Amino acid sequence: MIRGNYGKTKQQGAILLISIIFLLLLSMLALGTMRSGTLEILMAGNEQSRIEAFELAAAVNESVISRWQGGTGVEPSFKTDKTLCSARESNTSGCDELTLTIDGTLSSAISDAGAVNYYATHFLGEGTVPAGFGEQVNTCAFYFDTETDYDNSQNKLGVSHQSEGIFIVNPVAQDCAGLSDVVGDLDKYAHLDIADPTL
DSSP states (O other), rough: OHHHHHHHHHHHHHHHHHHHHHHHHHHHHHHHHHHHHHHHHHHHHHHHHHHHHHHHHHHHHHHHHHHHHHTTOOOOOOOOOSSEEEOOOOTTTTTTTEEEOOOOOHHHHHTTTEEEEEEEEEEEEEEEOOTSSSSSSSEEEEEEEEEEEEGGGGOOOEEEEOOOOOOOEOSSSTTTSSOTTTSGGGGTTTOOOOOTOOO
């Protein structure tokens, strides 16, 4: 009789131990799933921040390019061999003037986000439009580049650096093969390097 009771008690203890181990395994599985879910949320947030930073930097470059286009003519103040930078540029070593502006709505959106944004543009010169762009031979174009640094890391968000090389067809001087009075500013900027349109 004593043996029977002892065996029954021992068996109930074993079931309790197995149940505790099973619950412990379930808890560990739930904790692992929760951590995995948290990591996925963080990764999704990182990707969203990266995309947002990339798009805002691209929008700044496009805003600078739209300033260059200036409607029917090219912005005269941009046609200089100086590097123009944004007014809030912290590293002014590569800047000649801090006069470059972008669209006011875009600038406000960047400021509201708490981000730091620097941008610059540099006129490279006049030259012919590269082949394959549907323009006539010897059509003149302005060559320049833009550069943007968007940094929202202080808010633990995205960072992006973008640079673009651009050309815009000269709306005034259509023939780069003509004389200096025909090509407009080509003689003035002859000392600047111009991209080889054959490359």
